[in-house]
Amino acid sequence: MTLIDLANPTKFLSLTTRVLPWLAVATAILLLVGFYQAAMAPDDYQQGATVKIMFVHVPNAWLSMFVWGVMSVAALGTLVWRHPLADVAAKAAAPIGAAFTFLALVTGALWGRPMWGTYWEWDARLTSVLILFLMYLGLMALWRAVDDPSRAARAAAILTLVGALNLPIIKFSVDWWNTLHQPASVMRMGGPSLDNAFLIPLLVMAVGFTLLFVTLHLAAMRNEILRRRVRSLQMMQASQQAA
Amino acid sequence: MSLGPYASFVVTSYALVAAIIMLLIIWIGVDYRHQRQRLRDLEASGVTRRSGRTATEI
Numbered sequence: 319m320t321l322i323d324l325a326n327p328t329k330f331l332s333l334t335t336r337v338l339p340w341l342a343v344a345t346a347i348l349l350l351v352g353f354y355q356a357a358m359a360p361d362d363y364q365q366g367a368t369v370k371i372m373f374v375h376v377p378n379a380w381l382s383m384f385v386w387g388v389m390s391v392a393a394l395g396t397l398v399w400r401h402p403l404a405d406v407a408a409k410a411a412a413p414i415g416a417a418f419t420f421l422a423l424v425t426g427a428l429w430g431r432p433m434w435g436t437y438w439e440w441d442a443r444l445t446s447v448l449i450l451f452l453m454y455l456g457l458m459a460l461w462r463a464v465d466d467p468s469r470a471a472r473a474a475a476i477l478t479l480v481g482a483l484n485l486p487i488i489k490f491s492v493d494w495w496n497t498l499h500q501p502a503s504v505m506r507m508g509g510p511s512l513d514n515a516f517l518i519p520l521l522v523m524a525v526g527f528t529l530l531f532v533t534l535h536l537a538a539m540r541n542e543i544l545r546r547r548v549r550s551l552q553m554m555q556a557s558q559q560a561a
Numbered sequence: 562m563s564l565g566p567y568a569s570f571v572v573t574s575y576a577l578v579a580a581i582i583m584l585l586i587i588w589i590g591v592d593y594r595h596q597r598q599r600l601r602d603l604e605a606s607g608v609t610r611r612s613g614r615t616a617t618e619i
Contacts, residue, residue: 367565367571370575534586541589
C-alpha cells in the first residue's frame with residue numbers, strides 16, 4: 319500500500335482496522351512501564367515526591383502543542399492539497415488535543431500549589447497554554463456550528479493556521495518573559511538538564527502518551543469517516559424520498 | 562513508596578489523567594458503535610452506497 323492509497327477512505331479504514339489493535343497493545347505496554355518507572359523514581363531533593371507529577375504533566379504539555387502541530391499540517395492538507403482525509407484528521411484530533419491541554423493545565427496547577435504556593439498565575443507560559451485550550455474549544459465549536467463538513471473544514475483550517483502562531487509563543491515564553499514556570503529542561507541547547515533517574519521514565523511516558531494519541535486519533539478518524547458515510551446516506555435517502 | 566505531605570496532589574494528578582484518558586477511550590469506542598449502528602439502520606431501510614458496497618464494510 320502506497321501513501322497515495324491512504325487518500326482513499328475505504329483503504330484507510332482497512333489499514334486502521336489492522337493497525338489499531340497492535341498500536342493499542344504497544345501503547346498499554348509503554349504506559350505500564352512508564353507508570354512503573356515513575357512510581358520507582360527517587361524523590362527530588364527540593365521537590366520531594368511532587369516531582370512525580372512531572373511524568374504526567376510534561377507528556378500532556380508536549381502533546382497539547384504536538385496535536386495542534388498535527389492539525390496545522392492537516393490544515394495545509396485541506397487548503398493546499400485538498401487531501402480528502404486532511405479535514406477528517408484535523409477534526410478528529412481537536413477533542414483529543416483539548417483533553418491533553420486540559421490535563422496539562424490541571425496537573426500543572428496541582429504541581430504548582432505545593433511548589434509555587436499557588437494553583438494559578440497569569441504568567442506567559444500558563445496564559446498561552448490556557449489560550450491554546452480555548453482555541454481547541456473554539457475549533458470544536460466551529461466544526462459543530464457548520465453543517466457542511468467541507469465548508470467547516472476550510473474555516474477551521476484557517477483558524478488552525480492562525481492558532482499555530484501561539485505554538486512558538488508557548489515554547490519560548492519562558493525565555494522571552496520572566497515567568498514563574500521553569501525554563502525548558504529537556505529540549506534545550508546543551509542537552510537535558512535532568513538526571514537519568516528522571517529523564518528515562520519521562521521519555522518512556524512521553525513516547526507512551528504519543529502512541530496513545532496516535533491510537534486514539536486513528537480510531538477517531540475512523541469514526542469521522544463513518545459519520546460522513548452516515549451523512550451522505552441520509553442525504554441520498556432524503557433525495558430518494560423527495561423524488 | 563511514601564509520597565510525603567503532598568501525596569494528595571500527586572494522587573489526584575494521576576487519577577485525573579487516568580480518568581480523562583478512560584473517558585476519551587470510552588467516548589471513541591461508543592461513537593464507533595453508534596456510527597456503525599446508524600449505517601446498519603440506513604442500509605436496512607434500503608439506502609445503499611453508489612459503489613454498491615455495504616456502508617459498514619471496512
